[in-house]
Amino acid sequence: MNDDLTKLTLIGTLEALEKNEFSKEELNHAYLGRIKELNPKLNTFLNVQESSNGIPAAIKDIICTQNIVTTAGSKILSNFLPPYNATVVEKLLSQGISVIGKTNLDEFAMGSSGENSAYGATKNPWDLEKVPGGSSSGSAAAVAADLCTFALGTDTGGSIRQPASLCGVVGLKPSYGRVSRYGSIAMASSLDQVGPITKSVADARQVLEWISGPDGYDSNCVQNGFTIKDLRFKNNLNGLRVGMPKEYFGKGLDSGVEKVIREAIKKLEDLGAEIIEVSLPHTEYAVAVYYIIMSSEVSSNLARFDGIRFGSGREDFGAEAKRRIMLGTFALSTGYYDDYFAKAAKVRTLIKQDFEEAFEKCDVIVGPVSPTVAWNLGEKTADPLTMYLSDAYTIPASLAGIPGLSVPCGFSDGLPVGLQILGKYMDEETILNVGEVYEQNTECHLRKPNIEGLEGVGGLGNE
């Protein structure tokens, strides 16, 4: 019985509560019991709220929760008690949601594997020796392991979509400006977005409706609340034009992942969509542009951590945070600004234009989320550049500000693969609709990891 409760999607949970099939107490009891049993193996939660009494959601620990410690995965904020809730948290509370726990992440959301957390790495529920992806590592792993009805993450260069892909769950990065970031600790302000990680596409749609819209505290989020409408595509995709960018199927893409993605695209075609080859010619420069712009904004945002108003001293930043602060400070410094920051901001324009031109020919763009499935813990930690390149397919959409969805679409070497569906600016409706039709006509999302049967590699080591 208890396990059945935790397997339900958010929509399924809402329907069951409506019909009084179980109470919220039973629901929370079931999830808390499962967290107690599995969190020691997975290290998904940094703290658990035993008092949770609403619909239990897991919140990435970079999103402020009033009087619940919020660490951002950093030693600097190990005792930080936010005096207010982030807007997204307030919006969820008003819907009867409660915070069941705060999830582990790469420090200040900087990483692609979860290994940059000051509180030890999160493990992938499909294989405890693999990374869950990052930086919303704990949120994706908690949804995959049925430790919450849904979770919130943040995405700056892929931090919702990539861990969702590596953990076999749904992840949505909304359009830039769709969701208020007030109370979400800033990493790179021209890129950051908060979004849902869920068990189904319909769940992501519901959560987006709940959390989107302006609050007067995020000047880039002004007028664009998302409202659920009737689906345009019901049981087929007749009339949908799907763009396939040739640059997302080149060097670096693992052949096992490529096979699964091509089969998923074939499925879209079988469902009635027209597949059109498109080109995003500046894709190869996206990682370089991103690392200059993101690091520059990081160096500015993280300057507030001076140990005076909150947190400890700057010596407590981890290695990746220090690296990005250094890179960003350099890129903005006198004599180098034009060669680095200004140049990157211009190439960013070209990347945005690539999408605008491609979307003249198609309604959505599809491809892989990640060039590989989940890799071994420790495999890429010694080489920052290799780690950065694992975000090559998620970064371009972040730079362009457009929405992106990761939907489970199969397995390679027994590990999940996610299909990325990108949409026009502020057109989450179409990508969610396409994701939902795909999900309803496929079965891979029904497979669950067998965590109880997995053996870990031992203690939760800090890097």
Place this chain on the structure above:
Amino acid sequence: MRLIGDQVKKVAKLANLPLSEEEIVKSSEQLSKILDYVDQLSNVDIKNIEPIFNVVGSSNVMSDDTPRVSLSQDEALKNASQKKNGFFITKGVFEE
């Protein structure tokens, strides 16, 4: 682009980042490698291209100058490591 030890020290000072000698050496290597990678941007023709700093296009958004509820003094001071008489304690500005 190679960054040598002295340049790294200068950047660390600008960033107010206390780095150990070991971290300086490691930073020189890793930052140089990343900057080498970033140098490929020189291959892009950016003549007459306007930069993007914000995809929404907003800049210098002003709010109305009207008072609204904010944190109480107690709440604002709650997370400070050092405080005195209802104020934050900071380093002296005019001291060396």
